Amino acid sequence: MATGWGSLLQDEQQLEELARQAVDRALAEGVLLRTSQEPSSSDVVSYAPFTLFPSLVPSALLEQAYAVQMDFNLLVDAVSQNAAFLEQTLSSTIKRDNFTAHLFDIHKQVLKEGIAQTVFLGLNRSDYMFQRNADGSAALKQIEINTISASFGGLASRTPAVHRARVLLIAQEKERNIFDQRAIENELLARNIHVIRRKFEDVSEKGSLDQDRRLFMDDQEVAVVYFRDGYMPSHYSLQNWGARLLLERSCAVKCPDIATQLAGTKKVQQELSRSGMLEVLLPGQPEAVARLRATFAGLYSLDMGEEGDQAITEAIAAPSCFVLKPQREGGGNNLYGEEMVQALERLKDSEERASYILMEKIEPEPFGNCLLRPGSPARVVQCISELGIFGVYVRQRKTLVMNKHVGHLLRTKAIEHADGGVAAGVAVLDNPYPV
Ligand code: ADP
Numbered sequence: 486m487a488t489g490w491g492s493l494l495q496d497e498q499q500l501e502e503l504a505r506q507a508v509d510r511a512l513a514e515g516v517l518l519r520t521s522q523e524p525s526s527s528d529v530v531s532y533a534p535f536t537l538f539p540s541l542v543p544s545a546l547l548e549q550a551y552a553v554q555m556d557f558n559l560l561v562d563a564v565s566q567n568a569a570f571l572e573q574t575l576s577s578t579i580k581r582d583n584f585t586a587h588l589f590d591i592h593k594q595v596l597k598e599g600i601a602q603t604v605f606l607g608l609n610r611s612d613y614m615f616q617r618n619a620d621g622s623a624a625l626k627q628i629e630i631n632t633i634s635a636s637f638g639g640l641a642s643r644t645p646a647v648h649r650a651r652v653l654l655i656a657q658e659k660e661r662n663i664f665d666q667r668a669i670e671n672e673l674l675a676r677n678i679h680v681i682r683r684k685f686e687d688v689s690e691k692g693s694l695d696q697d698r699r700l701f702m703d704d705q706e707v708a709v710v711y712f713r714d715g716y717m718p719s720h721y722s723l724q725n726w727g728a729r730l731l732l733e734r735s736c737a738v739k740c741p742d743i744a745t746q747l748a749g750t751k752k753v754q755q756e757l758s759r760s761g762m763l764e765v766l767l768p769g770q771p772e773a774v775a776r777l778r779a780t781f782a783g784l785y786s787l788d789m790g791e792e793g794d795q796a797i798t799e800a801i802a803a804p805s806c807f808v809l810k811p812q813r814e815g816g817g818n819n820l821y822g823e824e825m826v827q828a829l830e831r832l833k834d835s836e837e838r839a840s841y842i843l844m845e846k847i848e849p850e851p852f853g854n855c856l857l858r859p860g861s862p863a864r865v866v867q868c869i870s871e872l873g874i875f876g877v878y879v880r881q882r883k884t885l886v887m888n889k890h891v892g893h894l895l896r897t898k899a900i901e902h903a904d905g906g907v908a909a910g911v912a913v914l915d916n917p918y919p920v
């Protein structure tokens with residue numbers, strides 16, 4: 486078993502006792518989720534699932550992930566400011582994917598009117614797995630970058646732009662992951678920054694812009710809008726699309742603004758991996774380009790044409806080596822194995838295929854750990870991990886005034902699950918044990 490906790494993992498009695506202690510500690514420390522029971526049982530919580538032991542992570546890869554985070558911040562910011570690149574990259578996707586098309590529509594409307602926002606606040610999380618090489622070593626390969634509602638972190642920036650700002654947190658009424666959001670609210674409150682928590686519906690009822698496109702909510706001016714909602718089609722009714730447009734038209738700092746959300750789509754990720762693309766977006770920065778490229782896995786466009794045809798043929802011939810991804814966030818949307826083959830057979834001759842991308846499947850080395858979840862016994866299973874690095878940046882018009890990495894997130898799941906995060910009930914919270 487590739488783990489540092491060999492003897493402990495074999496003693497069942499000791500494992501159960503340790504698990505009991507760890508669960509009590511998690512409850513006491515506030516590592517909580519609301520239970521998923523209907524209806525929204527707002528006063529019932531349980532602990533967020535986590536691993537009993539920190540999982541071993543090669544320290545060189547942890548360092549590499551931190552070292553490349555500022556480059557990813559720069560890249561996302563560059564993409565978000567490059568309207569021509571976004572338009573070209575997403576043109577085939579938006580023809581077939583309504584959700585991305587709707588986001589893009591808001592982007593175009595905002596550009597046409599002229600962007601009122603002058604300060605831009607990015608909060609990203611770049612996720613990686615550790616690809617097992619033939620020689621036994623491991624390589625850091627990016628799974629995706631999350632540019633909207635990157636969760637399970639804490640926002641604690643003290644930049645002048647947000648200091649004493651009033652923050653409008655857009656969230657859903659029923660939110661299991663509320664304690665993650667509350668941690669951020671509490672950090673802001675501790676810095677005397679007032680947070681108001683509202684739904685999209687509240688914005689359409691009580692939000693407004695003045696003639697300078699300043700944003701008001703219940704007659705109070707809002708400086709920063711932080712989205713923990715709005716990354717999935719199901720988050721939007723017609724009314725909610727209207728609310729999103731109102732927020733985007735305002736001069737309030739959006740985290741993220743619509744262009745930055747689009748920069749985080751899987752289609753953009755795939756186009757960025759084309760040779761020469763990074764050089765265009767980050768001119769004169771060859772070192773950053775090399776650091777970024779080293780983390781890219783194989784990514785393939787499914788646009789109509791020879792290139793897409795070939796990718797489909799290869800994926801059908803070797804299904805275990807690929808993942809089929811639509812333009813969706815939040816877990817559980819990707820297709821693997823036989824399901825992927827069936828989807829590719831169905832999509833092959835239709836333009837709908839352009840709304841997907843194909844990705845090389847990362848195969849990390851499995852290891853033993855104990856996944857603790859409410860209601861299930863402590864037992865050791867074979868696991869793999871996904872490392873996320875949080876990045877924050879602030880841009881004032883064209884000038885980047887802050888760019889840093891602000892911590893990590895390690896999520897671990899049993900190997901039998903191809904897809905899914907913590908909120909989806911598949912992965913659990915973990916900590917890297919650098920080796
Ligand atoms: P989402 O936006 O839904 O989080 P992701 O691209 O992060 O989409 O995929 C969801 C999950 O699927 C990841 O957390 C990871 O466990 C798995 N996954 C995604 N891409 C790959 C890949 N290329 N190789 C192996 N596993 C992957």
Ligand code: MG
Nearest residue numbers: 612629815816
């Ligand atoms: Mg993900």
